[in-house]
Amino acid sequence: MTALPLTMQRGACPALSAPMMTGDGLLARISLVEAISPAQLADICRLALKHGNGMIDISARGNLQIRGLSKTSAPHLDADVRAMNLPLREGLAVEIPPLAGMDESEIADPRPLADAIREASHDITGLAPKMAVVVDGGGVLRHSDLLADIRLVAVGKHNWKLVLGSTEDKGFVFNVLRETLVVDTVIGLLKQLKGLGNKARGRDLARDLSVSETQLHTPPSSSGLSRKSTGVVTIDPSQMLGTSPSMTTRNAGSPFDLFALSDHLHAIGIGPAFGQARAEELIAVCDEATRLGIKSVKPALDHSLLFFGSENACRSLQDFAGDNGFVTSSTDPRGHIAACSGSPACNSATIATHEIAAKAAAECGDLLDGSFRLHVTGCPKGCAHPQPAALALCGTADRVSLIAQGKAADQPFAFASFADTNATLRRLADLVRSERRPSENSAACLARIGSDRLAAAATGRP
Ligand code: SF4
Structure with missing residues (x-):
């Protein structure tokens, strides 16, 4: 088993193969791009007991974190998780809200754009370790409060607001783009960030582009944004729709609720208090979900787990999780x-x-x-x-x-x-x-x- 590249670097992400040292040992992160079965989540918990100290975090961005690993056990966790053939995220974090594609209140389905950006960014290396692209279709659960270097927010069926840095309401509104232009623009921005070095973030790009307030609120002239000296992003002005001061940010929504989705599917959001649980507690919830016929689960925003199944199964799991100390309601302090x-x-x-x-x-x-x-x-x-x-x-x-x-x-x-x-x-x-x-x-x-x-x-x- 080869040694893992351990990282203590501030701002670095504790990925599965590059765990980070913390107070209780090494911490490895498992990032999933799709839902898994409750049985698979239970198996991950068993690996946390076998290789770590049995504590599992669900991060604010919906990543699983296995705590208490040693230099010896971390490579075994890495190998065992990879052997499970899970839909692991590799490369750039391109994140979509957890109900994407199933949420009838969505303005647009963000999945095709997210897939295209993942694919097109595959060969771009040397970006900041925590670089994140968010593609948000504007449904009931939003990623508006999560920090993102590049954020796309649906403002129409085929129009996407592009925001650089920060949260949705505090970021720098770059422009509103027609869908056909989005992937090339994002890739251009990522290449520009790569050129600025591996510490550069979306906020740096925002400063570099330095579009004036006037330009933000009026459709750009033919010289547009590409006249800036950086010159990497060159956009056909006819595809740029400008921005409007009335473009407001909708609330992110709480995941701790029951959601009615398309095709009679439901989802229930539950979460361990303060995002951290003992593996045995999570295994019990997963086993109950399996018993109730729930087929899939996604770690999601705000330290939650979204389980997908029938309405009855979701309600029963909500009761079970609540009885066992999990957060199951948006009113739980x-x-x-x-x-x-x-x-x-x-x-x-x-x-x-x-x-x-x-x-x-x-x-x-x-x-x-x-x-x-x-x-x-x-x-x-x-x-x-x-x-x-x-x-x-x-x-x-x-x-x-x-x-x-x-x-x-x-x-x-x-x-x-x-x-x-x-x-x-x-x-x-x-x-x-x-x-x-x-x-x-x-x-x-x-x-x-x-x-x-x-x-x-x-x-x-x-
Ligand atoms: S987990 Fe808390 S105490 Fe530890 S580095 Fe982060 S903020 Fe500081």
């Missing part, structure tokens, strides 16, 4: 917390994120109304929620920092001692409860209250 593995699983963590998050869910349910995701992170890297959050708790060397409307590494508005973390959060929740206006949600209330008053409440000052 645990589903509104993004917590990384934290201590002791991760070497970099200074706080037990899952413990803090579980207490927060139990004590601050009204704060966690689904309008924002509370970010609980073991260190400023912020793995569980790279985007800004309305409120974040971040472990540092000697205390916990509290950040409002920002990323984990941003300037804190206050600090709490390790022991006082949950009590501090309760004080903030009390403030939001007392200040909330009729029909105002927690996110809006937090933003309106502002950092100064949050800091006063956090420290218990009157």
